[in-house]
Amino acid sequence: AQSVTQLGSHVSVSEGALVLLRCNYSSSVPPYLFWYVQYPNQGLQLLLKYTTGATLVKGINGFEAEFKKSETSFHLTKPSAHMSDAAEYFCAVSRDSSYKLIFGSGTRLLVRP
Amino acid sequence: ETGVTQSPTHLIKTRGQQVTLRCSSQSGHNTVSWYQQALGQGPQFIFQYYREEENGRGNFPPRFSGLQFPNYSSELNVNALELDDSALYLCASSYGGRGSSYNEQFFGPGTRLTVL
Numbered sequence: 319a320q321s322v323t324q325l326g327s328h329v330s331v332s333e334g335a336l337v338l339l340r341c342n343y344s345s346s347v348p349p350y351l352f353w354y355v356q357y358p359n360q361g362l363q364l365l366l367k368y369t370t371g372a373t374l375v376k377g378i379n380g381f382e383a384e385f386k387k388s389e390t391s392f393h394l395t396k397p398s399a400h401m402s403d404a405a406e407y408f409c410a411v412s413r414d415s416s417y418k419l420i421f422g423s424g425t426r427l428l429v430r431p
Numbered sequence: 432e433t434g435v436t437q438s439p440t441h442l443i444k445t446r447g448q449q450v451t452l453r454c455s456s457q458s459g460h461n462t463v464s465w466y467q468q469a470l471g472q473g474p475q476f477i478f479q480y481y482r483e484e485e486n487g488r489g490n491f492p493p494r495f496s497g498l499q500f501p502n503y504s505s506e507l508n509v510n511a512l513e514l515d516d517s518a519l520y521l522c523a524s525s526y527g528g529r530g531s532s533y534n535e536q537f538f539g540p541g542t543r544l545t546v547l
Contacts, residue, residue, distance in 0.1 A: 322473075354538075361435075361521055361538035362474070408473050418464065418487055419523075419536065421473030 320345045320411045324422035332430045337381075337396040339425050341409030344390065351392045352410040352419065353383055362408065368392065379403070404429045433458055435524050435539035443545045444512050452507045452542045456524030462486070463505040464536060465497060466521040474521055480505055481527050509544075517546045 325340040343349055350369050354362040366377025373385040383394045392409060406426050410419040436455045444450050456463050462481045466474035476489035480499035494510040503524070509516055520543075523536035 359540075361540045362523075363538070364535060367535070410473075418476040418479060418489065419466075419474070420476070421466075423473045424471075 320347075320349065320413065320420045322409050322411050322420055322422035324409050324425050326425055327423065328426045328428065330428040330430060331399045333401055334398050337394070337399045337403065337427065339394040339407050339409075339427065341383075341392045341394065341422060342390055343392060343409070343411045345411055345413070347413050350412045351383075351385060352412070353377065353381070353392075353394050354408045354410060354421075356406045356408065356424075358405075365394070365407075399427075399429045401429050401431065403427060435522060435537050437520075437522050437539040437542050439542060440540070441543045441545075443547065445547050446512055446514060448512050449508065449510045450512060450544060452509075452520050452522075452544070454505045454507070454522030454524070454539060456503045456505065456522075457537050460524035460526050460537070461503050462525045462527035463499055463503065464523045464525070465505070465507050466523065467491075468519040468521060468541070469515075470518070477507070486527075512546045514546050517544060519543050 321344045323342045352367045353365040366375045368375050368385045376382045381396045406424050408424045409422045412419050438453045464479040465477040468474040477491050478488040479486045483499045496508045499505045519541040521541045522539045525536045
């Protein structure tokens with residue numbers, strides 16, 4: 319069975335500050351890991367993904383995440399927050415890239431001017 | 432290239448009624464997955480269709496059913512609506528195939544269903 323835990327339902331940062339959104343997963347098989355962003359009244363957009371290979375993954379809009387197997391973590395970071403980053407972020411795990419995605423409960427990122 | 436589209440965007444139904452939601456997959460995609468996202472929660476997998484056949488199902492009762500058509504568009508049907516069915520319903524399409532490695536799921540904007 320697979321599951322995802324996102325620590326912190328809300329994270330607030332100042333514009334220009336580091337963004338850190340936490341994700342821990344549980345999986346009995348080598349996982350595929352994803353971060354999605356959801357803006358109000360919109361669907362989900364893929365930010366980045368880990369399948370195999372390099373554990374530091376770079377995505378769109380300056381985001382990156384590192385797969386740490388020993389810690390079962392896949393935290394999302396961005397060096398400098400922008401007002402446009404304010405949105406809901408979801409971490410997801412899958413056993414296969416096109417099979418079902420198991421999502422965490424989400425973290426709402428607030429960016430203060 | 433047309434992305435994933437869903438219709439309608441909003442829908443209001445009363446308890447006990449039936450509803451059909453529609454999804455047009457992205458060009459070239461043959462797999463459609465449906466997710467339910469309740470307010471304040473992450474999406475939950477309902478089921479997936481691959482080449483017109485169900486290819487996996489989440490923990491949803493049989494009153495949630497689906498179809499995939501030869502053009503790979505899809506429908507989600509929910510019978511005997513309950514208040515807890517109020518949610519955003521998301522459709523995602525991808526290209527699946529035996530031996531394929533990574534196939535990203537592209538999400539539509541969703542249908543907001545309200546059950547009164």
